[in-house]
Amino acid sequence: MPPIEILDLPLNDWHRAQGARMVEFAGYHMPIQYEGIMAEHSWTRTNAGLFDVSHMGQLMLSGDGAAQALERLVPGDISALGEGRMRYSLLLAEDGGILDDMMVTNTPMGLYLVVNGAVKHEDMGYLRSELPDEVTINYMDDRALLALQGPKAVDALARLIPRAAGLYFMEADSFIWGEHPLWISRSGYTGEDGFEISVPADIVQQLTEALCEQPEVKPIGLGARDSLRLEAGLPLYGHDLDPAIDPVQGDLAFAISKTRRAEGGFCGCERILAALTDGADKKRVGFAVEGRMPVREGAPIFAEGNQVGVMTSGGFAPSVGAPIAMGYVATAHSQAGTELEAEVRGKRIAVTVAKMPFIAHNYHRRGKAQ
Missing domain, CATH: 3.30.1360.120 (Probable tRNA modification gtpase trme; domain 1)
Structure with missing residues (x-):
């Protein structure tokens, strides 16, 4: 080969x-x-x-009903997006697993999507197979x-x-x-x-x-x-998100618009809306790490000797001045302040569930005092 x-x-x-x-x-x-x-x-x-x-994929969806058609594959309210406005959203598999996260913008030319580079060709194949023929997909x-x-x-x-x-x-x-x-x-x-x-x-x-x-x-x-x-507490697709994770487990419920919560109609909505009501079995959380040794992706997480999760991202945070990490733990251990341990090269390191983001966001929001 x-x-x-x-x-x-x-x-x-x-x-x-x-x-x-x-x-x-x-x-x-x-x-x-x-x-x-x-x-x-x-x-x-x-x-x-x-x-x-x-390396990111830039796509343009155009044609009659493009927004409504895309809404079957994402949990966001795309039809209500005003011209020149954008929304973070999630491309969902039939079972509600996350195939990618992306930005969707309503432009005069159509819906402009920015998708992750590592899966952009898979995304395009999935969109072509699931969207009606009336919707054109232009890979820019x-x-x-x-x-x-x-x-x-x-x-x-x-x-x-x-x-x-x-x-x-x-x-x-x-x-x-x-x-x-x-x-x-x-x-x-x-x-x-x-x-x-x-x-x-x-x-x-x-x-x-x-x-x-x-x-x-x-x-x-x-x-x-x-x-x-x-x-900034932002997940990286292929590490912190993948098809086995749904939006509630991924702590991305904000991407599920109010109208979609009420009406459903998107891939995996039964699973996802049930998780919103009943809670997910695990949750993406941040971690403060004791000492100076970084805890990397793949490190198992323990509570009193029992594995309760796994790290998906980690490293030294220059603005924090200490190592930080992100990962999934059973929901019972996901509250901020929960003390756990991560295993690195056979050694247990103390970690504490921390609120994210680790550094406050500095976005230039409309209506925010500058």
């Missing part, structure tokens, strides 16, 4: 020219760090970090995706595209940079204020260089992206 080809991002040569250390992730060569994960993490928390997330592989994240992201972006500063969290619009069309949302996956920018792949290097010329901006790799999202 021939080896699987690892693809290059449109910015591959640029990343290497900046001294990035490249790794394989989601089928692509991607930068894991430039000057170091700790420094890049801290820079993003205080300034603005630029992430290349072009001619576009790159950048994420500009951090408290000074708005200052940097506003110099290039002033009108983008008028967006609020979970809002999006089309913009022109020079002669080039961009689609920009005020969103991201670091817990900080920031933007995601969909840009034609053939001019993404020009935009990247223009952004990195701003004094607030540095390129940031996958390593800091992971530590930032972990501090």
Whole structure:
């Protein structure tokens, strides 16, 4: 069997020219760090970090009834989404298991979906098999995706595209940079204020260089992206979420809209709505870790000698100054403050269930006092 080809991002040569250390992730060569994960993490928390997330899948669903058709596969109220508004949602299997998490935006062109890179082709296959023929699925592989994240992201972006500063969290619009069309949302996956920018792949290097010329901006790799999202309490698909997990177990019940709770009509709704009423058997929670040794994915979790869960993410949190982790435990052990143990290389380490996020979110919400 021939080896699987690892693809290059449109910015591959640029990343290497900046001294990035490249790794394989989601089928692509991607930068894991430039000057170091700790420094890049801290820079993003205080300034603005630029992430290349072009491995993500950008899809456009169009055609009559697209929103109603998608609602059978997700628990969100897509039909009520106003133009230029976006919603975090979950692509569900027939039994209610999570096939992916994604962002859905109502645009004048249709429903714009951003899905995870590692499963984007599976997502597209599933959507094609489940949506009616009247709904067209366009894989926008001619576009790159950048994420500009951090408290000074708005200052940097506003110099290039002033009108983008008028967006609020979970809002999006089309913009022109020079002669080039961009689609920009005020969103991201670091817990900080920031933007995601969909840009034609053939001019993404020009935009990247223009952004990195701003004094607030540095390129940031996958390593800091992971530590930032972990501090923000945000799950990573394929680690913290998978098809065996439903939205209630995954602590993502907020993604189930009020109308869908009342009306159902989505994949696995019987299982999911029952879990909302009766409680789930296990729950995704955060953990504070005693000492300095990180607790990684796969570490078993114990209560008085009995295994009650497993870690799904973990590492050192630069903004916290200590190791943190995320994982699943039996619901009886999921209350904040519960003291448990995790096993690392045969040694038991004390962990305590902690409220997430570990670092307060810093989103630019409409109506929030600034």
